[in-house]
Amino acid sequence: MISLPALLPRFIVTVLITIILLFSSASAWKKDEFRNCDQTPFCKRARSRTPHSLPHFTLSDPSISDGHLTARLLQSISSSDNDSAAGDAPRPLLLRLSVYQGGILRLKIDEDHSDPSAPSKKRFEVPDVVLPDFEDRRLWLSRVSSSDDGSTSSVYLSEDFEAILRHNPFEVQVRRKGSNDPSISLNSHGLFDFEQLREKKEGEDWEERFRGHTDTRPYGPQSISFDVSFHGAEFVYGIPEHASNSLALRPTRGPGVEHSEPYRLFNLDVFEYIHDSPFGIYGSIPFMLSHGVKSSSGFFWLNAAEMQIDVLAPGWDDAAAAVKGRIDTFWMSEAGIVDTFFFVGPRSKDVIQQYASVTGTLAMPQEFAIAYHQCRWNYRDEEDVASVDAGFDEHDIPYDVLWLDIEHTDGKRYFTWDKVLFPNPEEMQKKLFSKGRRMVTIVDPHIKRDESYYVHKEATDKGYYVKDASGKDFDGWCWSGSSSYPDTLNPEVREWWSEKFSLQNYGGSTPSLYIWNDMNEPSVFNGPEISMPRDALHFGGVEHRELHNAYGYYFHMATADGLLKRGNVKDRPFVLSRAFFAGSQRHGAIWTGDNSADWDHLKSSVPMILTLGLTGMSFSGADIGGFFGNPEPELLVRWYQLGAYYPFFRAHAHHDTKRREPWLFGEQKTALIREAIHTRYSLLPYYYSLFRKASASGVPILRPLWLEFPEDKETFDNSEAFMIGESILVQGIYEEGQKSVSVYLPGEQSWYSMRNGAAYAGGQAHKLDVFEDSIPSFQRAGSIVPRKYRFRRSTTQMTNDPYTLVIALNSSLAAEGELYIDDGRSYDFEHGAYIHRRFVFSNGRLTSSSIDLAAAPPREKFSSSCTVERIILLGMRPGGAKKAVIEPGNYETVVEPGPLVLRAGAGSVALVIRKPDVRIADDWTIKVL
Template sequence: MASERLGMAALTWMALCLAAAFAVDRSNFKTCEQSSFCKRQRSVKPGSSPYRALLESLQLSQDSMKLQLVNEVNKVPLLLELYGLQGNMTRIKINELSPLRPRYEVPDVLVRDPPTTWLAVMGRDENSVELSLGDSGHKLILTGKPFRMDLLQGRELVLSINPRGLLHFEHLRHRKDSEEPKESALEGGAAGEETEPAVPGEQESSEKSTKSEEVSDEPDRAEEELGSWEETFKTHTDSKPNGPTSVGLDFSLPGFEHVYGIPEHADNLRLRTTEGGDPYRLYNLDVFQYELYNPMALYGSVPLLLAHNTQRTLGIFWLNAAETWVDISSNTAGKTLFGKMLDYMQGGGETPQTDVRWMSESGIIDVFLLLGPAPTDVFRQYTALTGTQALPPLFAVAYHQSRWNYNDEEDVAAVDDGFDTNDIPYDVIWLDIEHTDGKRYFTWDPNKFPQPRNMLGRLAAKRRKMVSIVDPHIKVDSGYRVHNEIRSRGFYVKTKDGSDYEGWCWPGSSGYPDFTNPEMRAWWASMFSYDQYEASMENLYIWNDMNEPSVFNGPEVTMYKDALHQGGWEHRDLHNLYGFYVQMATAQGLEQRSGGLERPFVLSRAFFAGSQRYGAVWTGDNAAEWDHMKISIPMCLSLALTGISFCGADVGGFFKSPDAELLVRWYQVGAYQPFYRTHAHLDTVRREPWLFGEENKALIRAAIRQRYALLPYWYTTFYHSYRSGQPVMRPLWVEYPDDVTTFSIDDQFLIGNALLVHPVTEQGAHGVQVYLPGKGQVWYDVHSHQKHHAPQTLYVPVILSSIPVYQRGGSIVPRKERVRRSSDCMYRDPYTLYVALSPQGTAEGELFIDDGHTYNFESKAQYLHRHFSFASNTLTARSADSKGIFESPAWIERVVILGAGKPAAVFLRQPGMAETRLDFQHEPETSVLTLRKPGVNIGADWSISLR
């Protein structure tokens, strides 16, 4: 039997390798038609909803409303809960009123119970109730039959819930062909105790509704024929002991044509309509060399959709961790711009509208409506729920060098020395799975890496770091202490029969720790302590790969859905949370090893809502192709819109080998994305930056140096993201929400609010079309300092060295321009301030400084947050946050003012000191004024006057 399993796994592995060598085999992954619950949900057609709201059951407390819904076909009662939340949000929950057993509700994603606001009934009639939602100015009209809800602001309809009648809630039931109902894995114990009616004080109402309208399963016979109790895909059969449990609900967004989000998909930033094709799928999967421009699921899932028009921005956050499909339709899909204009001129045509339908395999309906109205409001609302992007240590924002694999300690030393020899900065070198002893994580290969502590110490002496991979599949080996401990503690995921679940991954036969178990996570975190992780040191950080989880011989290359987690929950209920928990536990381990002092760095391939709290993600197994480089931009923008700002792609492509032009261009693209790492498959040619000739080496070095010069700005922007939830890398429409031209642009982007980047992503390009937004604004080319007026589309000629980047007039960007070997070596280096003047002659910007690696900025207020402003020909520096106290040795070396005339004299003034005159240089051709050596400490208050 064991040999048969091994043979099957080996064949599966060979097939996957062949797929990886060419392209993804789409037949390994389900379509909606092959997913029985998606097919059932989609078979529900608009316009004939069986659900009625029992308005007489309505209960209103100070901050919530509860009432019953009933399916008038099968008579199953549901409980609707509605909460008004502070900050212009609304929460809607729908569950069975009295389920046979509890249904899964997602834990640990919300950072706290959202604070509520008041609700009040403002009016009612026999078929509707009008509710006021706190002080937000919103009201909700709840219609009884057929059930729907309409949310309005004043007299404007903002969105509708169940307007097409697509609510479909599959209730838990006993299987008809069983002689006796079998006890579910969820029955018995704490998770399956008999539950009280969900509406307090409504026992009588519940009994009345169920007794007077006898529950019938007769209409569900169709479900019995569509994979309700078991489902086979290829060679795998999924038993479904709890039967059909899917949930679905639709929303209409009047006035909206542009929707975004629901990553991860290799697709455009603006989501397409899915009519006539598959919905977008959210189901974390290990997909080799994924296809582009389709809605197939990839490594991570964030069930947040944003809608934007010139008046407002909205968000719909569907808190469900099961497999989910999202259908999008629009009444303007397929219409040309001319057709829309013709409708308008003729006084006809419909109001543009986008309809969104969510369908999940299990759980409950738990949805948050984020009502904006501005993009910044939606980001603040969402991150108030799920947390903001963790502030990374400074080194993590710098350049990372990786491949599968650096062969041994000598190879690591040679690559490290190569950067110094070629005068190229880098901060981190990475080790993939081959560094371990036989794919046993937390170990080192004794032949290739016999002295890891010496290797780490050599890097530390150069103020550099290492990242090693620790994957969440554990080699089944009685001689491996990690496996023995997990097994002895009962921490592995179980099969439906209660034995330890085993699958095939890099080590061969592997167990999968149950990261949903807090005790398992605590144990895992303890493994990163210096006395547990052999030879680890302070400069070793972690990479979690394959955490979808990837199971080579599993259905769709992942875990059986009927595998069991702590509490008896099926894997189907929480699949998309697995990678979230792996990264959480790893980050906690890195924090704990330092006594809570040091900020962790953990890269994860799988993710869910809230993963931003624990580190970075990347776009997975891409290929050395131009389109793969290009798609990394909308992929990272989509993630940024949904809270995960720390995103990047494998520079150069993971599969295949790039030619020199593609590699150079990819280094240029990566230099302006938040996570900057090169990585490659073990079968690709080596691609260290100096291996492609002197000219290409110089181009790559220049791109990497641009990244390092801008580290102060990157770090400050990450700090703002940490504090306010605003994305680091953002689409143009976020800053220019009323400019329709920006709504579909995803080949250029903003870093913060000051830098606009349009990387060159076409092979052999001689020019790019750059759109400069902002009526009455100006933009400055950061290389030539040429000024351009906006709005306009600018044709920019390019050569291989070109990276079109523009600084917004009215902004101040800090840089560090001295070349060092790593970011840590730049700590004492001086700053240059680039002041780009607006047409009104003003500008402002900020700078955040701390020690770059600890939590002291939070726990001890050890930081500097500086504000710079230019007005009335005076540049002023002051504190942006008086609570922060930190001494930095850095000073201001230079001030470069773009768009300035030539002054007669320039004077520096500091409190309590005499005014001093500064040297300057003015270039009349470009209107650039350079002030030399103000020499003031970066933490001091001062002003510079142009006279």
Template sequence: MEVGDMDRWRQKKNGFLALGLVLLVVAVTGAHAWKKDEFKRCDQTIFCREYRNLDIGSSKWYVSDVNLTNGKVRARLVNEDDGEAEHGGSLILHLSAYQDGIVRVKVKEADQKKKRFEVPDVIVKELEEKRLWIQRLIEKDGASMVVLSGHEVVLLHKPFQLYVRNGKETLLSLNAKGLFHFERQREKREGENWDDTFRSHTDTRPHGPQSIGFDVSFYGADFVYGLPERATGLTLKPTKGAEIVSEPYRLFNSDIFEYIYESPFGLYGAVPVMQSHGEKRTTGFFWLNAAEMVVDVLAKEKAEEGAAEEVSRVDTHWMAESGAFDAFFFIGPGPKDVIRQYTSVTGKSIMPQFFATAYHQCRWNYKDEADVFQVDAGFDEYDMPYDVLWLDIEHTDGKKYFTWDPVLFPNPKEMQDKIAAKGRKMVTIIDPHIKRDNNYYIHKEAQSKGYYIKNKHGADFDGWCWPGSSSYLDMLNPEVRSWWADKFSYSSYQGSTPNLYIWNDMNEPSVFNGPEATMERDNIHYGGVEHRDVHNAYGYYFHMASVEGLMKRGENNDRPFVLSRSFFAGTQKVGAIWTGDNNADWDHLRVSVPMLLTLGLTGITFAGADVGGFFGNPDAELLTRWYQLGAYYPFYRGHAHLDTKRREPWLFGEPYTSLIRESLHTRYALLPYFYTLFREANVNGLPLMRPLWMEYPSDKHSFAIDDEFLLGKDILVHGVYSEKAVSEEVYFPGSQPWFDVRTGASYSGGQTVQVPVTLDSIPVYQRAGSIIPRKDRFRRSSFQMENDPYTLVIALNGTYEARGELYIDDGKSFDFEKGAYIHRLFTFADGRLTSTNLAPGNKGTKEFTTSCLVERIILLGLKSKDLSSHRVLVESSGTQVSAEIGPSLLRKGYHQTNSLVVRMPKVRISDDWSIKVL
């Protein structure tokens, strides 16, 4: 083992790792930040270095032989240098179009020595059903044009360029800057060395250089967004040009511990999708390629004096080490359109169980069963709700997954049953590295079946992770994924119960002694695919297999819950992710917002950041602020490193215990609203956390704001990101007022306000014109809230109108796909609140019912002169109920004037009814 590898180990978790007869003690320092010299820079990467040095217009490709074949455009791409024999043959381009403004371009060698890897199981099967049959090709002035519904695609012949247009307006282009380069496979020349070295590792590159690079331009764009995952702001800042010198945005899934703030280096996941936005239009681009990738955002060059002003445009340069060219263009025109178009290609978000949307408590590690019960009892003692208790790697027998430590966790079923008796669940960790121990049944079977990834010599790859010597399952192979899924059965995973769910960590994959803390790129997967081609998707396939395991494990029809650290395009249809090993500091609290917003823009809606920070010890104020902000994350989990001080949410004493308790209660009260938003994501792909410009696309002031966000379209959240803060600058978008959710104070839209803050809360507001459903009774878990009544909070706009929705199902099964759900629309107009059915009449064969009542209706935004009357008529029954006139209790300890509260109208949440305020 190299010195550098040992140094990296010392940054990791404690544990005894066996290598033959030698025991290596791995010390955890916890104080050292990520060492960037352990990861490749662009100038150390052959394809990146070469492509970044290319001149604008250097591409020599042109188009010939354009025709229509099976409803697609087929063309030949020829390089001007093809007179030189060593450059090989031409390329074949296929252009296809799909419903709803999607254009797809694929390019491959006409004669392939070895088939390039095309990433499977990302594109949804239904996409092909939406393909448009192109019937006409227009040839004019050295170009071929396809006219589609609402837009057209123009293929220029020489030089090769592609433009997507809407009438005279250009939306997107490929190779407009002449940076398209495609390294075709060829024979090695005598004396040529294809090997690539980094530190002590050599990558043999047996098939030679296979890189692809090209430029994409977004017209009418002020900013571009996307390319998770990295700890940076929401907008992707320029990385090259106009005297800017920085690293490009790298997409290479890596186990980067204690990642640093404002770095373009990629973290645990990669989604090669970008969205542009301007005042008039939003467009998007997606490259389906799982190899290492880098992207430059090119700085705008200064226009020459007297030159005509150009249309706003953002140019980008995309480069990948290998893999296929399979690209999608999304024409918008709005932000929600682009997300819908992208998720119609890669899949909509999974619908989580109701419990998974509540609070999760985790630590590496709760040390034994007594510790588990003590933590569980602490939540009850301090009247704090939670739904899931998590166990990290120390719960296993010697880091062997699907096992339990016989001393620390001797009765796992009884432990889970006691937790489940309160309506709570548990999660255990299962990572992809398999301990090479001949007494371990998983290893013995995987080895005998040949299910491990192979090294370049054909032997099982042997790397190092928590158990020591480990091998890694070849999850690209569907047979291996199916076999792995079988291991989650109750007979195989002994000690597991239906109330146990799963956590996949280290699935980048992390290999402590490998290059860049992962495995060698020339390792071999199923079908002869090199690891370099599948690297960024490996964690996705492991995640997929674990989800399949929960689907197969028993007779119940419950939806799976599996959290993954690594992810790729399409992960949203598999499960949840989190932002990895963050730090307990104010910068990481703040950057969690743009990190989660970016994930949402790339389809991954069910995501969160470790509340409190994984590394380090937050003080009471920072922890409280994180709980307050995390209550509005889609995934809400507290988590901490083994070496940190215990930080269960009651340990910091008053007033912090009460403040954290209030944050947890806030989350639980809003669970009906969260669940409704998760259903929206499941249907149309929209994220729960949204940048302001998603709902206010023409508001230029909002385009770069990333310290506040919208939860759905009706709640505005701004964190508090500095110690002892007394105010925060909040921008209120739109033309309607926003109401403080605690005090009811209103702020006009379209302005920035220096809002005073105290330790009690962070700035959160409800949009005028909205109706938000809540459940306000305090319970120990979401399960105990099932039959609780609802509160409807109505924030009236300037015309005394409001609108909101509520989605309900059984919270656990797939019966909602067969029609077993309730979807209500609430409207307030002309002094009348009405509940109507939003579900289609033919929604399916299953039914779901609930007897839950509405116990309270709160109207905000009334004028004083309208508070003289207090009679309320429930028109569906003809009964009258009393209404309490403000000041009314909005949240504990806060009163709001100019409001009206209707108590116990005695209507069911699932029925049609109307209530008239007389």
């Protein structure tokens, strides 16, 4: 098929493409632009197979080699349609099993390239995702235990778990020692299949066609599929990114499932995605975790090719009885190898930490990055930027970051500025920074093919672009028109790209400028499924099909490295990415993409963000108000009230929408939005402490209720409420004009309304009236939450402000909490430059003591003169205390009724210790009398 650019002059093509893009931007998602499973040959083939119908694989010759268990997998005849037709005998596969500290099993299966009949092409193994030091935690296997009849092999996995390998037919089980009941198993239903690479024979047609695009598939079918079973599970979660109203993954196949499409993992630019679908959108993390009353487990497949995953309804396997408490899943990938990780838990937080020990935890952000961001496609010019900035000050609304989209550049050439609209970019940024504010500009991967554009010329001269199937620089269409894409799989290209962010190379930039990577799935407007052809070629001859889901990951990595170098590895970078893969959490934040201004998208944002947190991407959020469309004022207010609790808190909108800065909807709505943003700023000390905890452990900031209440079945399928850390529960309002809402509060202890201090019993649902000024939020009895109540223009100006401690007492009149502080900017905290305090209230005494996480004395020092100006006690009877004695010093202050929130008309609902004036960095005790 002749391409459009080959037929028409380039300027005509540019006009046509522009018209098409403008039309598309205002259109709804066209489902037929993207493939379903029946249109995806590897998925259709794999799904046509029934349990135990395939020629089975046999494990042969298990032995110990270099501390791993190694073996061969033999198959009597080929199971793939193409291999069978060709009459090729399957070659043995190589299996390697490794055990790691903390209860982690790694299983790799690949072709044996030492076989003389194996093709020269090697299957792609995804590099740079597993942490460099992960192998240091491998347990050295010295022997393998075999059953008396030689039918199974077993290896030690942890103190409580072991791995059992069944030889014939091949199966892997992880189970508790002394138990015959597995926790997680692979190939229990005999669906393992591995299409081997081979040489193309004369007359064979391996090409695949979709909507006028042809995939040459030079290496033929190379898919892999297998079943994974989670035993003792009530639900399974994970495998983002999909827009869904359900946190738990619903069955996609089997009895009672009417619409049968698997969950698709294939990074795509899907504008106006539908809100409840298994269809894949911008990112892919092939990690699934299960949860039940007694235990949790997890499974991760390190593979960056397109993946389709079925969650199978009970009774899907006619040959096996439906087992209560077992969830079967079926995993299919177009290419790659088997490189899988089994996580045994047994608790849900254990599984999350085990996964984090493989792919890493989130990068600790600067403090400004977790505050409020204001964005639009596009702020027109420097005058518009100044006007928006002044509007926040005029209306007493704090914000920290103002964003510029693609229109700020010179003709969509990244690292440039429109000289007419933005003639003085450095001065503009410095004016913002004088108020403690920053700017973010967009830098996408499509590089305009313009010989006068220095980035394009360098990339062309150095051969740094992705190639098409013929070996020429790939040429596709995106916002820049005719564009090529840096091959960031190549470490040399990543190094080159990172240098573009230096202050010398990025003209007009300053140290207070940060970056936004969009369109990095990659998005190619005239490509198959609006993406890059699968037979495009990357560094080392890797086909795009093999690494597609990781392209945005490498681009994100290179950009973050650029900001690190710009600051001499002293300042923490901030880079927002739309596309992501396992490990992206190490490089920055992500958001849920081009959502819409409707109530359904508001509701689906919660399970989407919770799922991202469970799979490592804690620093995420959704566009406040919806990217497409014009939200009604009520929806916009409710979105601000919910979004104020997202880890990443940004308002963003399409250029076709009406302007929606917070003060454009009348004074009443402005006041409500201001209150929502103030809520976030008051909680910044708590959020920053949670970010530090997440960066150390991998446990997410926003959490499903069951993560904190793992034995409470009422929480397992709750997709409308969430926990912020251990201490705060939030319930969204997702319907227009809603007057009341039922809120389930788990646990045995009470919960205190963060609006009015009222106490509610745990372990039951409460029907509550809905108020215009807030959404239901509660502090857990037994917790202490640090807050700040003085609202400035930005976080920088709040640095030296005093703290308030909100103490929610449990039935024993006890509570505890933490506060973490550092300079909010540098990496000095890694060398001990921080303050980390533990607060404990017990027996009428509040104590503050230091938490020291460092194994060695700190290399750097950090100090703070901040004080505690107020302590609020919830749950202590009125009149229960009159004064407080502060030690050391033995001086007194008053205890008297006071408000929980500093809002006009707020009543006295708590006891308040006023002006104890103890330093936040010191040890002290306050005795309430």
